[in-house]
Amino acid sequence: MGVLVVGAGGGPARAAGGLSIQMAMQSPAGDLPSGPRANGTAVLPDGRVVTPAGRTVPVELLPLNAVLSHDSRRLYVSSEGGDDAPGSGEDVYNRFITVVDTATMHTERVPDDALQFGLGETPDGRELYVSEGETGKVGVFSVGGPDITRTGEIPLDPEDFPQGLTITPDGKHALVVGFRGNSLSVLDTTSKTSVARVATGQYPYTVAVSPDGRRAYVSNWGMFNQKADEVEGNVDAATLPPLTLGGYNTDESSSVWIYDLSNPAAPTVQRKVKIGKLLDGVNVVSGSLPSSMAVSPDGSTLAVTASNNDLVVLLDAATGEVRRTIDLHVFSDGPTGSQPDAVSWSPDSKVLYVAEGGRNTVALVDPATGNVGGRIPTGWYPSAVVPTPDGQRLFITSAKGLGAGPNGVDLSSGDKFGSRASYIGNLLRGTLQEVPLAAACAELPTLSAVGDKDNGFVAASVDNGDGVVPTRYGDGPSKKIGHVVFILKENRTYDQVFGDLAGTERDERLGFYAGKVTPNHHAVARQFAHGQNFYDVGQDSFDGHFLIDSGHENEFDQKIHPTVWNANKLGPEGLYVSAPENLPEQGYLWNNLYRHNVSFRIYGEATFLLGLGPTTLVPPSQFDSTDPKQLLPAAFALQNGYSLTYPSQITPSRPAFGDGNTDEDRADDFLRELQVMDAAGTLPKFLFLWMTDDHTQGATPGAPTPETLVARNDHAMGRILDGLTHSSFWNDMAILVTEDDPQDGQDHVDAHRTLQLVLSPYVKHGYVSSVHHSNMSALKTINLLLGVPPTSIQEASATSLADYFQSAPTTDAYTAKPAEVAPETNPAAAAASNASLREAARLQTTIPSGLDQGGSTLQEILRLRHEGAVAAGDPNVPVLGTTVEHHLAQGDPEPVRLGTGDGRSAAATCVAAVTATPGTRPAATGGRSQLLLGAALLLAAVFLRRTRPVGP
Numbered sequence: 037m038g039v040l041v042v043g044a045g046g047g048p049a050r051a052a053g054g055l056s057i058q059m060a061m062q063s064p065a066g067d068l069p070s071g072p073r074a075n076g077t078a079v080l081p082d083g084r085v086v087t088p089a090g091r092t093v094p095v096e097l098l099p100l101n102a103v104l105s106h107d108s109r110r111l112y113v114s115s116e117g118g119d120d121a122p123g124s125g126e127d128v129y130n131r132f133i134t135v136v137d138t139a140t141m142h143t144e145r146v147p148d149d150a151l152q153f154g155l156g157e158t159p160d161g162r163e164l165y166v167s168e169g170e171t172g173k174v175g176v177f178s179v180g181g182p183d184i185t186r187t188g189e190i191p192l193d194p195e196d197f198p199q200g201l202t203i204t205p206d207g208k209h210a211l212v213v214g215f216r217g218n219s220l221s222v223l224d225t226t227s228k229t230s231v232a233r234v235a236t237g238q239y240p241y242t243v244a245v246s247p248d249g250r251r252a253y254v255s256n257w258g259m260f261n262q263k264a265d266e267v268e269g270n271v272d273a274a275t276l277p278p279l280t281l282g283g284y285n286t287d288e289s290s291s292v293w294i295y296d297l298s299n300p301a302a303p304t305v306q307r308k309v310k311i312g313k314l315l316d317g318v319n320v321v322s323g324s325l326p327s328s329m330a331v332s333p334d335g336s337t338l339a340v341t342a343s344n345n346d347l348v349v350l351l352d353a354a355t356g357e358v359r360r361t362i363d364l365h366v367f368s369d370g371p372t373g374s375q376p377d378a379v380s381w382s383p384d385s386k387v388l389y390v391a392e393g394g395r396n397t398v399a400l401v402d403p404a405t406g407n408v409g410g411r412i413p414t415g416w417y418p419s420a421v422v423p424t425p426d427g428q429r430l431f432i433t434s435a436k437g438l439g440a441g442p443n444g445v446d447l448s449s450g451d452k453f454g455s456r457a458s459y460i461g462n463l464l465r466g467t468l469q470e471v472p473l474a475a476a477c478a479e480l481p482t483l484s485a486v487g488d489k490d491n492g493f494v495a496a497s498v499d500n501g502d503g504v505v506p507t508r509y510g511d512g513p514s515k516k517i518g519h520v521v522f523i524l525k526e527n528r529t530y531d532q533v534f535g536d537l538a539g540t541e542r543d544e545r546l547g548f549y550a551g552k553v554t555p556n557h558h559a560v561a562r563q564f565a566h567g568q569n570f571y572d573v574g575q576d577s578f579d580g581h582f583l584i585d586s587g588h589e590n591e592f593d594q595k596i597h598p599t600v601w602n603a604n605k606l607g608p609e610g611l612y613v614s615a616p617e618n619l620p621e622q623g624y625l626w627n628n629l630y631r632h633n634v635s636f637r638i639y640g641e642a643t644f645l646l647g648l649g650p651t652t653l654v655p656p657s658q659f660d661s662t663d664p665k666q667l668l669p670a671a672f673a674l675q676n677g678y679s680l681t682y683p684s685q686i687t688p689s690r691p692a693f694g695d696g697n698t699d700e701d702r703a704d705d706f707l708r709e710l711q712v713m714d715a716a717g718t719l720p721k722f723l724f725l726w727m728t729d730d731h732t733q734g735a736t737p738g739a740p741t742p743e744t745l746v747a748r749n750d751h752a753m754g755r756i757l758d759g760l761t762h763s764s765f766w767n768d769m770a771i772l773v774t775e776d777d778p779q780d781g782q783d784h785v786d787a788h789r790t791l792q793l794v795l796s797p798y799v800k801h802g803y804v805s806s807v808h809h810s811n812m813s814a815l816k817t818i819n820l821l822l823g824v825p826p827t828s829i830q831e832a833s834a835t836s837l838a839d840y841f842q843s844a845p846t847t848d849a850y851t852a853k854p855a856e857v858a859p860e861t862n863p864a865a866a867a868a869s870n871a872s873l874r875e876a877a878r879l880q881t882t883i884p885s886g887l888d889q890g891g892s893t894l895q896e897i898l899r900l901r902h903e904g905a906v907a908a909g910d911p912n913v914p915v916l917g918t919t920v921e922h923h924l925a926q927g928d929p930e931p932v933r934l935g936t937g938d939g940r941s942a943a944a945t946c947v948a949a950v951t952a953t954p955g956t957r958p959a960a961t962g963g964r965s966q967l968l969l970g971a972a973l974l975l976a977a978v979f980l981r982r983t984r985p986v987g988p
Contacts, residue, residue, distance in 0.1 A: 057370035057825060058510045060498040062835040064489060065808035067925040069541075070571050070786040072438035077929040080416055080439055081571035081788035082810045082830055085490045085929040086396050088415050088434070089483060090471035093141045095134045098598055099433040099466035101153050102420035104138075105179075106161040111136040111422065111431055113468060114153055116598060117461070130462070133166065133177075135184060138424075138431075141470060146184050148175060152599065153242070154201025154212060158225060165210045165225075167198035170605045174198055174212055174223060190223050193233055197606060200242025205249045209300050213240035213254055216607065220254055222300050231301045237288045237308070239617065244329040244338070245297070246353060252295040252303060253338055253353075255311075255326040257592060259289045259616050285314045290323040292340055294356050307356035311349050312342035313621070321627060322619035325591050328378045332385040337403065339388055341376040343591040344621050348376050348390055350403060362406045364392060364399060366493060366829045372621045373829030377591050378420050383427045386947045391418035391432065393591065394829065397487040398432055400480065402950045409950030410480030411487045413932055415467040417594065423473070427943040430471040435594065437467035440575075444531065444543050444784035459892035460575045460779050460787040461598075474937030477946035486932060492833030501841030504798045506820045509832070513823030516798050516843065518768035520818050521723045521760060524584060524641065525749060525773065526731035527577070529781035530568065530789045533557055536917065540568045540804055541924045543784035544917035548902050549730075549746045551914040552856040556754030559853050560773075560793050565803040565840045569785075569924055570792035571810045572777050573830075576601060578613060580777030584811045585643050587828030588620035625815060625827055629722055632824045639706055640726035699729040699752035707759045719765045721822055727753060732780065734883060734894050735876045735901040737864035742898055743905075743912045747857035754852035757795060761849035770796040770821060772814050772837070780894060785924065794837060797845035806924060807839050857912040862901065872904030 063083025072078045077087045097117020104111055113134040133146040133155070154167025157179070164177040164184060176188040192198055196214025203210050203225070210223040213236060220243060222232040238258025245252050287293075287308035295303040312324025324342040331338050331353055338351040350360040364374040375394035382389070387409075388401040397411040398421050415434025422431040440463040457463075476483060488494055498507050506512035533554050534540060535547025544550070551558075560566070574580035578597040579589045592615070599605050600612045612618075622628065624643060629636045706725060713719050730749035732742040740748070753773065760771060773793040783789040792809060812834035819826055826832040863869070865877035876897045883890045883897075890897070905913040938945055 055367050055370075055493055057367040057832055058508050059495050060508045061492050061494070061833045062496045062498050063492045063808060063813075063833060064929075065835075067569065067806050068808055068927050069569055069924045070439060070788055070808070071441040073928040075928050075931045076438075077931050078416070078438035079808070079929065080573075081786065082573045082812045083808045083835055084396065084492060084830075084833070086415050086434075086438065087413050087486060087490055087929055087932045088432075088467065088469050089412050089476055089932040089934060090430075090469045091141060092415065092467050092469050093136075093143065094437060095136075095143060095433065095466045095468050096132045096145065097130055097462070097465060098435050099134070099468070100419045100435060100595055101155055102422050102431060102433050102468075103155045103157060104422050104424065104431070105157050106159055108424055108426075109138055111138055111468070112155050112157065112164065113420075113433055113466075114151055114155055115466065116151060116153065116595075133164075133184070134468075136431075136468060138429075138470075141468070143468075144182070146177070148186075150175070152197070152215075153199050153595075156201050156203040156210060158203055159205065159207040163225065165201055165203065165212075165223075167201045167212055169197040169199060169215065169599070172196055172198065174201065174210065176228065188228055190228050190230060192221055192230060193217055193219065195219070196221065199240070200255075202243050202245050204245055204297070204300070205247060211243045211245060211252055213243050215239055215241070218258075220252070220295065220303065222303060232303055234295070234303050234305075236293060237291050241327045242329065244331055246331050247333065247335045250297055251306070251353065252297050253329055253331070254293045254295070255329050255340060256289060256291045256293065257323070257325050257327060257617060259315075259323045290314075290326055290342075292326055292329070292338070292351065292356070309351060309356045309358070311340055312345040312347055318627070318631060320621055321623040322590075322616060322621055324621075325617070327591060328376075328391075330380045332381045332403075333383055334385045336385070339379045339381070339403070341379050341390065343375040343377045343393065344372065346372045346374040346376065348379060348388070348401070360403070360406050362388075362390075362401055362408075364390065364395075364408070366395065366491075367832070370832060371587075371826055371828050373588060373832075375591055377594075378418065380421050380423055382423055382943065382946065383425055384943055384947070386943075387950050389421045389423060389430065391421045393417045393419060393435075393594065394588075395487070395491060396434075397491075398430070400477070400946065400950045405951070407950070409946075409952070410477075410484040412471055412476055412480075412483050413487045413490055414469060419466075419595075427941070427946075428473060429942075430469075430473055430476070432469040432471065434467045434469070436464045440464055440787040442784050443782045443787040444546055458782050458787075459895055461891055463787055464575065472934065472937070473942035474940065474945050475934040477942065477949040478938040479935060480949045483932065490929070491829075493829075498836070499838040501798070501836075501838035502843040504841035504843060505817060505836055505838040506823070509820065509825050512820050514821045516768065516841075516845075517770045517796065517821045519719055519721055519723075519765050519770075520821050521725070521769065521771040522814070522818060523725045523727060523753065523756070523771065523773040524581075525727050525753070525775050526729075527777055527780040528730055528746075528775050528790060529778045529783040529787075530570070530785070530791050531783045532781040533791050534561065534566075534568075536914075537561060538919075538921070539923070540921065541785060541806075542568075542919070542921050544919040546782050546784065547914060547916055548781070548898065549743065549914075552912070553743050553747050553914060554750040555853040555856055556750045556757070557791070557793070559754075560757065560795060560850065561804075562802060563848075563850065564793065564795045564801060565799045565805065566794065567792040567805040567807070567809050567837075567840075569806050569808050570774070570790060570813075571786065571788040571808075572775060572790045573788065573810055573812060574777045575788070576777050576779045580775075580811075581641070581643050582618060584774075584776060584815060585624040585626075585641065586620050587625075587812060587815050587826065587831035590618065590620050592617040620828065622827065625818065626722075626724070628819070628824055628827050629822065634722060634822050634824060635720040636722040636724070637720045638724045640702065640728075641724055699727045699749045700755075702727060703752040703755045706756055710759050710763060714763045714765070717764065719763075722818065725756065730775075732898070734890060734897045735862045735880050737862050737877050737880065739862055741860050741862050741905070741912070742901060743857050744859050744861075747855050747912075748859075751852070751855040754850075757850045758852040761795065766849060767797060767845070767847060770794070770798070770817075770841075772817070774811060774814060780898065782895070784920065792837075794840045795850065796841065797847045798841045798843065800840060800842050801846055801848075803840060805837075805839055807835060809835060809837060813837055860910075860912060868904065869908045870904050872900045872907060874904075876900035876904060 096115030150168035152169030197216035237256030
């Protein structure tokens with residue numbers, strides 16, 4: 037189980053044993069499509085399955101916190117979904133406090149559109165305090181019988197964005213951290229005023245208090261937190277003054293601060309404790325993300341999750357000394373990804389419950405030894421874990437529940453395409469589990485085995501594509517494929533593009549960009565290979581790019597991006613997209629390639645500039661545009677036409693979006709450089725190309741129509757594929773093409789389903805894969821072919837794309853198809869020829885500024901525009917057919933059924949199960965690992981913060 041044990045003040049040491057990353061693995065989904073099942077299970081987009089133990093009920097969007105009432109009769113659950121339809125005219129963000137009757141599991145909703153994680157009930161049960169980040173206030177609710185009514189509010193400093201919150205044991209004070217203002221505020225619950233505000237570290241996440249009320253603890257997520265005036269001023273990144281580095285490898289970042297609360301009106305810092313690993317810029321490129329904290333009921337120990345390092349750190353609650361570090365890595369020799377993000381104690385302080393967001397389990401840990409006694413299966417991304425005071429039950433929230441399912445509409449019911457019910461962000465409802473602990477602990481070995489199987493952490497007989505794709509990490513690189521090209525596009529579902537592709541799993545009614553709009557996509561699918569059971573794990577660009585680039589969406593991104601994404605509630609989108617806190621511990625796929633001496637070149641992926649490790653800031657006189665590790669000073673680059681985002685290191689400048697900087701222009705850039713490399717006979721082993729025109733940006737009046745943009749993307753892609761397949765490198769090349777996310781479309785299988793094209797001399801020509809694949813599969817295939825280790829546990833256990841390949845090559849090249857759509861622009865409302873086009877133009881003006889803002893309103897705009905263009909007889913718009921074909925397998929994961937227990941109390945059963953776990957524990961080692969931050973990282977960080985590139 038990868039247990040790591042240290043002595044008091046000692047450093048981490050990995051236990052012997054555990055799973056090896058070199059084990060042959062594949063996802064448990066097999067050929068099953070993604071989506072929730074009627075039996076309470078689900079197949080996730082990444083091919084894993086979830087089989088939550090106990091009783092499960094749905095709650096609202098994105099539950100991230102849960103607090104039990106003083107009498108245990110109610111559970112308060114935060115639901116932090118966002119404004120999915122900013123143009124709808126509805127003043128609602130879909131944020132609620134879900135109040136759960138713990139006896140019946142009946143739920144009621146209390147709306148609070150500014151809700152931001154923090155919840156706390158006073159010990160007398162009369163009041164509930166709620167962090168309301170967007171408004172800068174703490175809301176006060178009266179609890180009387182079944183009714184919960186807002187009765188007041190307490191304003192905080194304008195710089196603050198209240199996040200984590202707790203109530204002191206005597207009920208006299210509420211403690212709340214200001215996520216944006218780096219602050220801890222103390223609120224008087226009698227006078228309803230703030231009586232103190234003191235500094236914290238960077239991006240404080242939450243606050244806990246000791247049972248005697250004498251100490252407070254604040255976890256600091258951040259590495260670089262801008263001041264509030266910089267956050268709120270959405271200024272041009274190029275004009276920002278030089279910024280200081282903030283808290284890298286200091287106690288400002290990745291730390292826990294302990295405060296003396298003996299005088300609540302004047303808290304003082306007693307100790308600042310660094311948590312987790314320090315940055316070195318190559319092997320560790322991001323912070324540890326200390327987040328959830330829990331003080332043991334006996335008051336002796338503080339448990340802190342460090343999700344980016346897959347660690348839980350136990351501190352002496354009085355002194356802050358490190359007592360033990362528990363390592364929750366899945367593999368003894370593998371990457372991170374378990375993401376422990378919530379923690380709590382059993383009432384007797386003998387069992388630690390740890391929610392593993394990236395593993396879809398709750399681990400039961402013996403805090404005395406560090407042994408993991410077993411795991412309980414949960415829903416997708418468990419986010420809060422709450423035991424009852426009697427120790428009999430455990431409540432678990434899962435932020436993404438059972439996934440999305442289809443978002444194609446039932447036309448027979450009169451629904452329309454683009455309705456709010458079709459938007460992917462509105463479908464990921466969370467879940468709440470009630471687990472009877474006596475029964476669960478009596479079957480803990482079985483439940484643990486189920487959890488491993490659900491994740492694919494078991495040895496499997498794996499397809500190796502007739503020897504083309506290595507079976508296991510460490511077996512590569514491929515003996516057939518020497519060059520890999522990855523092309524990432526934007527925001528389309530399978531049905532939108534291939535709804536007309538006969539003989540596949542399709543719904544022609546959703547094919548807005550089928551036929552004449554995408555002739556090259558169709559030709560490639562017919563000549564080479566494509567997947568009809570392929571999914572993006574993310575729901576929008578924010579998480580989509582992080583997932584494909586690293587195999588991770590870490591806790592910072594999971595929990596902050598919905599707040600930023602929806603109407604910029606937290607502040608400018610670009611600041612948080614490009615925050616270094618978003619990086620997983622070891623960075624992105626190019627960091628991985630760099631560490632293993634595999635050559636690469638990145639054309640346009642904005643997150644490339646966040647990788648830090650491989651890059652070096654060089655003066656203009658030394659700049660080599662063919663070196664992917666070199667970056668120019670920002671001022672020189674901007675003045676001389678070099679792009680900071682696309683392409684990453686070549687001229688001329690091609691910003692990510694905007695007419696005049698199109699995919700056709702990007703194709704020109706790439707093909708010009710390919711010709712030079714072809715003549716020289718040298719090509720990096722890996723190429724990454726970002727193509728963005730199929731994003732479409734809605735129906736902005738005067739801008740190219742969506743069909744024009746998708747067609748331009750299609751033709752540019754065809755030209756690039758033509759050039760690559762006619763180059764001298766084609767004989768040992770594999771090309772993968774997919775989308776970053778599916779959010780702007782609909783699909784009748786699952787809202788996450790998207791397209792995947794694969795080209796290679798070694799691909800089965802004319803092949804349609806029905807194997808469940810995802811962007812984790814694409815990433816795994818890239819790394820296996822190039823002979824490098826995985827970047828995450830989700831990638832490691834995914835199913836590779838090996839079924840596409842065969843050992844006998846067919847070296848026919850691809851010839852680009854001409855565009856069939858003539859360029860045209862969207863009309864302004866006044867010039868529109870019919871009501872649908874006028875309404876599309878009107879709605880477009882309601883979309884907030886931002887890369888992907890719009891949610892279901894954007895889907896509605898695209899539907900109206902298509903409807904209006906068809907009515908106007910526009911020859912560039914495909915007329916939708918009505919054919920629906922079904923070719924994917926059917927089936928359900930096996931649900932977990934618990935027994936009644938072994939007759940002992942839950943506490944006794946769990947303690948026995950956890951402490952009896954056999955395991956090899958190495959001797960404690962002394963000396964905390966203190967990794968130095970290299971000068972290259974510092975320079976790159978300065979460059980990053982001066983340019984603040986707009987993220988994906």
